Amino acid sequence: MKTMKSRRPGGDRGGIRKRGATRTDRDGDMDMDGPGGRGGKRRGGGSNRPSGSGSGSGAGVSRPSRAGGDRPQARDKTLDAIQKALLDTRETQVNIRKGKPNSSGNLESFGVRGWKASNAASNRDGGVESLLAFLERKMNSHTKSGPRAKITKSRVEGDTLVVSVRPDLADRILRVNDAYFAGVHIVVEPYDGSSSAVLDRELGTATSTSQSTADTKSKMTMILSKRYYPDTKLLDLSKLSSDPDLVAMGIFNQTSTESKFFPALMKVWEMGFTDATQRREAVESVSLAHNSLTNVTAVTTLSQTFPDLKNLDLSHNNLKDSRSISAWRWKFRNLEFLDLTENPFSAESNFKETLMKWYPKLQTLNNVIVRTPEEIAAQKKTPIPVQAPHFQDEGQIAENFIRAFFVRFDSNRDELAQSFYDSHSEFTMNVNTSAPKAQQTEAAGWDPYIKKSRNLLKINHLPARMSRSYLGADKILEVWKSLPETRHPDMAAHPEEYLIECHPVPGLPDPTGQSPTGVGGLMVMVHGKFEESVGGKVETRSFDRTFILGPGSGVGGIRVINDILCLRAYGGHEAWSPENQAIPYATVPAVPSGVGATAAAVPSAPLVTAPAPVPAAPLVQAGMPPGYGVPGPGKTEVQVQQEQLVAQMSAKSGMTLQFSEMALSGNGWNFDAAWRNFEELKASGTLPASAFLSAA
Numbered sequence: 001m002k003t004m005k006s007r008r009p010g011g012d013r014g015g016i017r018k019r020g021a022t023r024t025d026r027d028g029d030m031d032m033d034g035p036g037g038r039g040g041k042r043r044g045g046g047s048n049r050p051s052g053s054g055s056g057s058g059a060g061v062s063r064p065s066r067a068g069g070d071r072p073q074a075r076d077k078t079l080d081a082i083q084k085a086l087l088d089t090r091e092t093q094v095n096i097r098k099g100k101p102n103s104s105g106n107l108e109s110f111g112v113r114g115w116k117a118s119n120a121a122s123n124r125d126g127g128v129e130s131l132l133a134f135l136e137r138k139m140n141s142h143t144k145s146g147p148r149a150k151i152t153k154s155r156v157e158g159d160t161l162v163v164s165v166r167p168d169l170a171d172r173i174l175r176v177n178d179a180y181f182a183g184v185h186i187v188v189e190p191y192d193g194s195s196s197a198v199l200d201r202e203l204g205t206a207t208s209t210s211q212s213t214a215d216t217k218s219k220m221t222m223i224l225s226k227r228y229y230p231d232t233k234l235l236d237l238s239k240l241s242s243d244p245d246l247v248a249m250g251i252f253n254q255t256s257t258e259s260k261f262f263p264a265l266m267k268v269w270e271m272g273f274t275d276a277t278q279r280r281e282a283v284e285s286v287s288l289a290h291n292s293l294t295n296v297t298a299v300t301t302l303s304q305t306f307p308d309l310k311n312l313d314l315s316h317n318n319l320k321d322s323r324s325i326s327a328w329r330w331k332f333r334n335l336e337f338l339d340l341t342e343n344p345f346s347a348e349s350n351f352k353e354t355l356m357k358w359y360p361k362l363q364t365l366n367n368v369i370v371r372t373p374e375e376i377a378a379q380k381k382t383p384i385p386v387q388a389p390h391f392q393d394e395g396q397i398a399e400n401f402i403r404a405f406f407v408r409f410d411s412n413r414d415e416l417a418q419s420f421y422d423s424h425s426e427f428t429m430n431v432n433t434s435a436p437k438a439q440q441t442e443a444a445g446w447d448p449y450i451k452k453s454r455n456l457l458k459i460n461h462l463p464a465r466m467s468r469s470y471l472g473a474d475k476i477l478e479v480w481k482s483l484p485e486t487r488h489p490d491m492a493a494h495p496e497e498y499l500i501e502c503h504p505v506p507g508l509p510d511p512t513g514q515s516p517t518g519v520g521g522l523m524v525m526v527h528g529k530f531e532e533s534v535g536g537k538v539e540t541r542s543f544d545r546t547f548i549l550g551p552g553s554g555v556g557g558i559r560v561i562n563d564i565l566c567l568r569a570y571g572g573h574e575a576w577s578p579e580n581q582a583i584p585y586a587t588v589p590a591v592p593s594g595v596g597a598t599a600a601a602v603p604s605a606p607l608v609t610a611p612a613p614v615p616a617a618p619l620v621q622a623g624m625p626p627g628y629g630v631p632g633p634g635k636t637e638v639q640v641q642q643e644q645l646v647a648q649m650s651a652k653s654g655m656t657l658q659f660s661e662m663a664l665s666g667n668g669w670n671f672d673a674a675w676r677n678f679e680e681l682k683a684s685g686t687l688p689a690s691a692f693l694s695a696a
Contacts, residue, residue: 106166106167107152107153107164107165107166107167108164108165108166108167108170108190109162109163109164109190109191110162110163110164110165110170110173110174110188110189110190110191111160111161111162111187111188111189111190111191112131112135112160112161112162112163112186112187112188113159113160113161113186113187113189114181114184114185114186114187114300115127115131115161115181115182115184115186116159117184118131118181118182118183118184118186119182119183119433119434120181120182121182122433122446122450126156127182128154128156128161130182131161131181131186132151132154132161132163134179134181134182135151135163135173135176135188136148136149136150136151138175138176138179139165139169139172139173139175139176143172149165149169149172149173150165151163151164151165152164152165152166160191162191173188174188174189174190176188177189177297178295178297178326178327183434185326185327187297187300216249216264217268217271219245219249220264220265220268221268221272222245223243223245223246223265224265224268224269224272226245228283230282232284232285233282233283233284233285234283234284234285234286234287235269235283235285235286235287235306236286236287237286237287237288237291238287238288238289238290238291238313239289239290239291240291241291241292246261261298262298262299262301262302263301266301266302266304266305269305270305279305280306280307280308281308283306283309284308284309284310284311285309285310285311285312285313285337286302286306286309286311286312286313287312287313288302288312288313288314288317289313289314289315289316289317289339290315290316290317291317292317292318293314293317293318293319293324294317294318294319294320294324295319295323295324295325295327296319296324296325296327296328297327300327300328303327303328303331303332307331307332307333308333308334309332309334309335310334310335310336310337311335311336311337311338312332312335312337312338312339313339314338314339314340314343315339315340315341315342315343316341316342316343317342317343318343318344319340319343319344319345320343320344320345321344321345321348322345322348322350322354324345325345328358329358330358332359333359333360333361334361335359335361335362336361336362336363336364337362337363337364338355338359338362338364338365338366339366339367340355340365340366341366341367346366352365352370356370356371360376361376363376389499389500389501390501390502390503391500391501391502392502392503392504393502393522397522397549397556397558398502398522398524398549399502400556401420401524401547401549401556401558402491402500402524402526403491404555405420405547406488406491407488409480409486409488410485410486410487410488410530413477413480413481414477417473417476417477417480418473419554419555420554420555420558420559420560421472421473421476421477421554421559421560421563422472422473422552422553422554422559423471423472423473424471424472424511424561425471425472425473425476425559425560425561425562425563426469426470426471426561426562426563427469427470427475427476427479427562427563427564427565428454428468428469428470428563428564428565429449429452429453429454429468429479429564429565429566429567430453430454430455430456430564430565430566430567431446431449431450431453431455431566431567431568432455432566432567432568433446433568433569435542435568435569435571436569436571437568437569437570437571446567448482448483448484448534449483449567452468452479452482453468454468454469476563484532484533484534485532485533486530486531486532487530487531487532488528488529488530489528489529489530496573497528497529497573498526498527498528498573499526499527499528499573500524500525500526500527501524501525502522502523502524502525503522503523504520504521504522504523505520505521505522505523505548506518506520506521507519507520508520508521508548508550508561509550509561510551511550511551511552511553511559519550519551521548521549521550521551521561522547522548522549522550523546523547523548523549524546524547524549525544525545525546525547526543526544526545526546526547527542527543527544527545527573528542528543528573529541529542529543529570529573530543540570541567541568541569541570542567542568542569542570542571542572543565543566543567543568544565544566544568545563545564545565545566546562546563546564547560547562547563548560548561548562548563549561628643628647628657629643629644629646629647642661642664642669645664645669645671646660646661646664647660648671649663649664649671649674649675649678650693652675653675653678654692654693655678655687655691655692655693656690656691656692656693659687659691659692663677663678
């Protein structure tokens, strides 16, 4: 049996050590290589200090010496580590272009921007851990050999995540620039602490009162005033590098300052307005010509400040291909004029097709008309036709419930819960943070909702899923009271802002237990918007809410069995505007037994009683072929619409279907023009008697 030997003081050559608390260096940064950091413990001679010289929990704890003295090989490794640490310390000098000196070794700092707009920003830590893991994964994907790349330190400064890596990893992390992270493109660039202090940290705080911040804001405001032409709504940002005021400020002396300059300039512009609508309407045209741009990364915030821009001049730059402006893909949805002359990109074969696809309202490209306003107006809003919703509701049960529900949800949630919910009612809510938003709106925060959200795509833990399903009127009311106050549009005054469907649902549980096969109810789906007030600020959101209604002891003899609320950023209501209001409803079946039995008991006094809009049915005349003007097998949407126009013309004019079709087709299927033509011909007596169904 081997005897136990004592360990000598000196290098730590293995064994289990207790990990201590996360350390921070004297700069206040997290030391990712320290005990408890993301990087785990250090190995071998990678430490910047000799083994056994540290103090604190788990940090270089000395051990008893091993009998028999030092091994030559171990001693050589220790000396090499000491020499390397000393050399690294001597070589760590101040380099303004590569980052500030670092107390934990020769590290270089880089700033990561754009991640605050990502889907990961809704995480509890703001998405920092996800971003760090993403950066390390991307850095390691560029090499198949050698040590794994690791971010040593990180910290958040405003909208920038500052990360520090070894100098030999600088190229790897710069390759991550413009990578796609959680739904957005991120910017990775060398970080400079001194130059960004004024343009990023101070300008990023609108309430800052420091003298340097005030001076910078004043100078930038003066520059913007010289370059803004209110009569034409033009903001001229061309030839910025030769602007004497900017040169005097030293903006272009350092790369890091250049990258911060344009976002800061946009912030100063936004500070000049108190209303977002007024700010957007102040500018219709922007020129960025003659700026030597190789991509739009440095100026990408232009699309956030001016989302409704109509005219954009990017001529005389160095934009080589579509990737150089990919950050603006699908942005500027109202752009009509785009100038990219004197850019290599203009010579590409797919140049025109690419930009026409990106900007659906683009009319002029490089001073050449590529689309007319009529062609843009004729473009379909959606790839499939939007039809009127199905609303199979007998006795106005669902209609009365919906009209009462949102009024009371805005004004008296206690009464609403007591009126329609019981101990078996269930309510769940989920937040869709990745849904697209309307162009004219700014994304609102989700803090009041996110802790109650039951988004099953993101919540996989069963206890968390179960805890966010609320059963019973008391629990539901408790959740409702924790949500911000709301105001839904008046359905009678603004019916176009809602899309409501209703379908019969058989086989619901019978609360009385008398029907083993269940009872009938209704599924009601409501899509709309509401305004909420949080801290004096009004936000607009879109919602989708689904109710399962069944018989019960609530008002009108109905109860809410299930209530599912889905929240998303405001996306407008144009998408569900029916394109063909003349298509009739299908035959409405009787509502299954259960809910319908108590229809007469629904009170009407507190409800809004304006009738719901019903699509007009097609005209039916004697001699009209069966199915004329009604969708059917083999019929296109255009054919159905034309038949309906012919039927309307025939009914109004008294002409036969054949002559009515001739009148419409001869006037480009414009009903007003065809009617004027008919009246002229009728007044002149040129229409034969055979043109009419009966003598006119």
